[in-house]
Amino acid sequence: MSKLVTKKYILPFALITSLFFMWGFARAILDVLNKHFQESLSISITQSTLIQATTYLGYFLMAIPAGIIITRLGYRRGVVIGLLLFAAGSLLFIPGSSAMSFTIFLIALFVIGCGLVILETAANPYASVLGSPDTAASRLNLAQSFNGLGCIIAPVLVGGFLFSGDGNNGVDIPYAVMGIIVLVAALIFSRVKLPEITTDASDNAIETQSTSIASTIKRLLSDHVFRFGLIALFCYEISEISINSLFINYTTAEGWMDKTVASAVLSFGALGLFMFARVGGSWIMSRIKAEKVLAFCGFMTVVSALLVAMDLGTISKIGLFSCYAFEAIMFPTIFAITIARVDNNSVKIASSLLMMTPIGGAVGTLLMGLLADATSMSTSFIIPAAGYIFVFLYSLSRLSATRKTA
Numbered sequence: 001m002s003k004l005v006t007k008k009y010i011l012p013f014a015l016i017t018s019l020f021f022m023w024g025f026a027r028a029i030l031d032v033l034n035k036h037f038q039e040s041l042s043i044s045i046t047q048s049t050l051i052q053a054t055t056y057l058g059y060f061l062m063a064i065p066a067g068i069i070i071t072r073l074g075y076r077r078g079v080v081i082g083l084l085l086f087a088a089g090s091l092l093f094i095p096g097s098s099a100m101s102f103t104i105f106l107i108a109l110f111v112i113g114c115g116l117v118i119l120e121t122a123a124n125p126y127a128s129v130l131g132s133p134d135t136a137a138s139r140l141n142l143a144q145s146f147n148g149l150g151c152i153i154a155p156v157l158v159g160g161f162l163f164s165g166d167g168n169n170g171v172d173i174p175y176a177v178m179g180i181i182v183l184v185a186a187l188i189f190s191r192v193k194l195p196e197i198t199t200d201a202s203d204n205a206i207e208t209q210s211t212s213i214a215s216t217i218k219r220l221l222s223d224h225v226f227r228f229g230l231i232a233l234f235c236y237e238i239s240e241i242s243i244n245s246l247f248i249n250y251t252t253a254e255g256w257m258d259k260t261v262a263s264a265v266l267s268f269g270a271l272g273l274f275m276f277a278r279v280g281g282s283w284i285m286s287r288i289k290a291e292k293v294l295a296f297c298g299f300m301t302v303v304s305a306l307l308v309a310m311d312l313g314t315i316s317k318i319g320l321f322s323c324y325a326f327e328a329i330m331f332p333t334i335f336a337i338t339i340a341r342v343d344n345n346s347v348k349i350a351s352s353l354l355m356m357t358p359i360g361g362a363v364g365t366l367l368m369g370l371l372a373d374a375t376s377m378s379t380s381f382i383i384p385a386a387g388y389i390f391v392f393l394y395s396l397s398r399l400s401a402t403r404k405t406a
Helices: 006-042 050-073 076-091 093-099 102-128 135-163 174-193 202-207 213-222 222-243 248-252 259-285 291-309 312-327 330-339 344-354 359-374 380-406
Strands: none
Touching: 006 102, 006 135, 006 174, 006 222, 006 248, 050 076, 050 102, 050 135, 050 174, 050 213, 050 222, 050 312, 050 344, 050 359, 076 093, 076 102, 076 174, 093 102, 093 174, 093 202, 102 135, 102 330, 102 344, 135 174, 135 259, 174 312, 174 359, 202 248, 213 344, 222 248, 222 259, 222 291, 222 312, 222 330, 222 344, 222 359, 248 259, 259 291, 259 312, 291 312, 291 330, 291 380, 312 380, 330 344, 330 380, 359 380
């Protein structure tokens, strides 16, 4: 830990890392809601993908405002605002469940998405700078491993509750509990002091400098390397979120297991593998260049997703779980590589742009659902395979760039 995090930042790093767990938990519940709402509300696979579409629309629309909020109010206050929105959306599931209204559920998920993107916009760059720039990718992978822990726990707890007995347990109970816990977290963060990561200019100078937010965004997007990283993250989200969202549908459609077992396997099998691979990736990248690890994992995810799409029985099962193992390091690694090129005064806005990319999950899940309804669940894995191909191409470009500068 001491090599990854400067000693004076260990406590702030631990507190910020707790946020990674929270949004991992919240996002993983979505993967259970797809199957639950298909049955309880009698909707199709494609209709159920509106769960992801609405949540990540919140990410997309709130990402730039999130950067502005954090720039003006600081990381701590930004985190508190994000947690309050997260809690409000969770508690909206109570009236939604009473009315059994898919519309209210979607509104609640949109509000949660708005809260989560503020948390992610604050926490990702904050974690990356709590130590040496040379270990930023490794440090962010370590923090993101707790995101994986949240992803493991959520499906087994919530899925076990929703799918137990006659399968008619209300979704309001787990969301009400989560809302209360998040409110407590907001209270804690409102009382503790987190050191602001200072830049060469003061916050007032940032606000009054001639470079406006709009021109900062324009400058960032004109940088082809930053733009390439932004698109790579978008494509990663297409793959990662769509596979998670339809994991239970895929495994039950193939007759491997029932939905209760599938939610447990998603937790302890797929997402457990994801978490341990992320921790292992953090260790590996402290010894091997992040670009090399990313290139290898990019290639392996392409192969794995195509094996699933080819419907090869046991080989496809191995391919499915291999996707989780090899995609684990992608988001924090691409994020760290991309944000490293950004000057200190633009980090918060750059982070908000990068946090718009989960909208790729909405696109990918919708496309995968449409293809699954029209053909088969196996064939729909062509969608995540396409996303992985772009990530692999991005990794090759960054690997080539590092060799030229070596």
